[in-house]
Amino acid sequence: MASRGLLSRASRIKSKLQSALEATVVEVEDVSYQHAGHVAVKDSGANETHFNVKIISDKFDGQNLVKRHRMVYDLLSDELQSGLHAISIKANTPKEAGLSN
Template sequence: MSMQSLIESRLRETLAPSQLSVIDESHLHAGHAGWREGGETHFRVEITADAFAGQNRVARHRMVNTALTEAFDRGLHALALKARAPGE
């Protein structure tokens, strides 16, 4: 399973988002810390989920990071994240 597929799968299973966008931006970080040949190290995620309602930004990021523990264990290095509740 690719890193992008893993990220999408875990977020869908854990947070049931109404909107999810996962973009591999590894090519933009070639030669930087955490980058490796073949990419799949740096991702941009935009997610909207009911689970974020009433949660502040830090709590939302923690929820996403917890959902992606396996991805970080497998080499995910960086995650640019926009996490919203519906209607925001």
């Protein structure tokens, strides 16, 4: 992927989730600094390895928590294979988030 070096991992994550899930809200927080020095990430220097994401999308309607998380993991599979170590996911529909009636 040619853009890998041009965009931060956070930007790529946000773009992929926004586009594929047609999300109302996508928030991506890099919390890698909290994991610096951990054995699993010591070689990477904890650089863009841990993220919290909040996604609000109609595409989650009718999907249980496991299916929602699987959707996100599937969209980010290339990131997970290239250094993304962990991601915390909060996935809601607009109704669940209080954004619609």
